[in-house]
Structures are given as structure tokens and as C-alpha cells.
């Protein structure tokens with residue numbers, strides 16, 4: 001005996017019938033290379049996804065990326081190109097809204113060896129971007145298609161964002177994600193589950209990537225070293241000072257990743273580059289790091305008499321697992337139980353667009369995509385049957401949100417921040 005209503009059973013049956021089509025589609029999509037820097041491949045992928053969204057959405061538009069810059073060898077700003085994004089909307093006038101997101105880019109560039117799919121077991125597909133996350137995009141679109149075909153969420157609007165740069169921090173799509181999220185109360189992102197059993201990610205740390213280019217003054221190491229200003233020494237000092245923030249900012253992880261500079265032994269080096277990643281556990285940690293970095297750089301500049309150009313930011317804010325999130329995850333778990341699926345969750349050190357959506361006061365579950373694993377490697381795989389499984393989980397959870405089930409759950413939370421904001 002399941003807890004599914006007749007309407008829900010109808011949706012489940014429709015989705016089950018779509019399993020073979022979903023499996024065929026994920027192979028087609030995975031074999032289109034859409035590495036984050038392959039702008040032609042991203043454009044092909046975007047038109048394939050748009051064609052699937054057109055029949056189900058009211059509007060589908062292509063949104064060009066924001067202008068983003070990085071630093072060139074000399075420390076001057078230089079453009080960093082990204083692909084265009086998709087925004088699909090349904091019932092634009094509805095004020096109760098859900099944002100659904102996924103990314104079309106993968107970590108595999110056009111010249112990578114890993115470009116095609118193969119079945120390694122009857123239900124296990126190995127292929128680039130299968131789990132992360134072309135399978136998830138299909139799950140998302142099938143869930144929405146089933147709901148719209150049944151006409152069961154007449155008062156809930158939805159906005160789908162499919163971006164082209166998630167694997168490179170969503171710098172070109174951050175504004176689109178932010179502005180779309182602000183219109184919505186609930187969010188679902190279709191990243192793969194954390195484990196092959198379907199476990200969801202709960203709390204996530206934030207993440208920021210940074211690059212500093214240091215410019216000193218060159219001189220002969222023997223003749224007039226006192227006229228030189230050694231950029232490599234300044235970069236080394238900067239690296240140690242940044243690493244030291246681990247001691248003063250609670251829970252902050254710092255990874256000084258790469259340091260380059262200098263040349264011949266008899267020349268005082270006038271140029272060095274340093275890049276690093278930082279992951280705060282909460283907003284307080286992020287703000288402390290944001291204050292500490294420029295202060296350290298100012299000190300390095302005056303102490304070593306060098307110029308420092310800095311680029312980067314905390315593009316992924318921390319995503320705490322608060323009472324409102326517990327309510328949403330509880331609804332997903334309850335829906336899973338009615339479908340015969342066991343849903344658990346655990347914190348994740350990784351980051352995704354769920355971080356950015358949560359930062360806009362949206363309650364979001366960001367691992368609603370397929371079950372799979374070994375992502376970002378040539379062993380990446382997905383469980384094919386998890387496509388209809390997760391599409392049913394998403395569709396029925398969304399239906400229950402539309403019916404007000406989450407409002408009830410939120411109201412039962414004693415320390416809730418209140419009902420979802422309208």
C-alpha cells in the first residue's frame with residue numbers, strides 16, 4: 001500500500017513509460033562535447049535543450065553571459081569568455097514560483113579523450129557528463145513535462161535556468177541565477193546525488209577562487225640587487241599570510257594552489273602569480289576572509305614595495321542547512337518513501353549553483369539529478385533506471401509543494417524563519 005494519490009500514480013506511470021526515451025537521449029547529449037570553454041559545443045547543446053523546453057514552457061530565451069575578466073601575464077584585466085544560458089518560464093504572472101536549474105557544460109574539453117558513452121553493465125552508462133549533469137537536465141525536463149501534461153500545478157509558476165559555465169564557477173551566469181532566484185521561493189538543482197544510493201547534499205561550504213599578479217622591479221642579482229623588488233619573495237610571503245588565515249578564521253580552508261614567477265638566477269624577478277581557493281563554512285567566515293585579503297595585500301605592497309593586482313571573489317556563498325531546508329528535505333524524503341525510494345542526506349565539501357540560489361533566501365535541494373558517480377573523471381557513470389526514478393521523485397515533490405504540503409511542513413518548524421516569502 002503506497003501513500004500515492006490517483007493523480008500521483010498517473011504521473012508516475014507516464015514517467016515510467018518515458019524511461020527508454022530518456023536513456024536514448026542522455027547518450028545523444030553526452031556525445032555532444034560541451035566543455036566549459038568549447039563555445040561551439042555549448043551552442044549546439046543549448047539548441048538541443050531549448051528544443052526540449054519549447055513544448056513545455058511558455059517562453060524560452062537565450063541569455064548571453066555577463067562580461068567577465070581575469071588577469072593576463074602582466075596583471076592587466078583580460079576578457080574570459082563563457083557560453084550563453086537558457087531561461088525558460090511558465091505562468092509568468094504566478095507569484096508562487098519554483099526555480100529549477102542545471103548546467104549544460106562539462107569539465108571535459110573538446111580535445112579530451114573521453115567523448116563517448118558505453119554500457120559497462122546493463123543499467124550502468126559510462127560517459128562524459130552523463131551524471132554531471134546531462135542526465136539531470138533530462139530528469140528535470142521530464143518531471144516538468146509530466147506535470148504540465150497532467151495540468152496539476154495551475155497556480156505554481158516555474159523558471160528553468162540552464163547555464164553554460166557551472167564547472168567554472170558560474171561567473172557569466174551568476175546574475176541570471178540571482179535575479180531568477182529572487183522571483184522564487186523554492187529551488188531544485190539537478191546535480192547528481194552525492195552517493196550512488198541517491199543521497200542528497202545538505203549543508204555546503206562556500207568557495208572562492210582568487211588570482212594575484214605581483215609586479216616588483218628587476219635588477220642584476222650581483223651588481224645592484226638593492227635596486228630590485230623581488231616579486232617571488234613577495235608572492236611567497238603572501239602565500240604564507242593567506243594560509244595563516246586558517247588559524248584566525250574558524251572553519252576556513254585555504255588552498256594555495258599555484259605559484260609561478262622568476263627566471264634566471266642572476267636576475268631579481270619582477271613578476272609572480274599566485275592563485276588560491278578558500279572555503280568558508282558560514283557567512284561570517286566569508287566576510288572575515290573578504291576583509292582580511294585586501295588588508296594582507298596592502299601590507300605586502302608596502303613591505304615589499306610591489307604592486308599587486310587581484311581578481312576573484314567568493315562566487316559560491318556558503319549554504320547552511322537550516323530549519324526551512326530540513327522541511328524541504330523532509331518532504332523529499334516522505335515523497336521518496338511513497339515511491340519506494342530511501343532518501344538520506346549528508347553535508348558536502350563541494351559547491352554548485354545551489355549555493356548561489358540559497359543565498360537569495362530560496363529553500364533549495366540541489367542534488368535532485370540522477371544517481372551516478374566518479375564525476376569529473378573518465379570513469380563517470382550514471383544508473384540509467386535512476387532517470388525515471390528521480391523524475392518521479394522531482395515531479396511528485398513539486399506537485400506536493402504546489403498543493404501546499406511544504407507550507408504545512410514549514411509551519412510545523414518551531415524555529416523556522418517563518419512561512420516561505422511570497
Ligand SMILES: [Zn+2]
Nearest residue numbers: 103132133191
Ligand atoms: Zn555538475
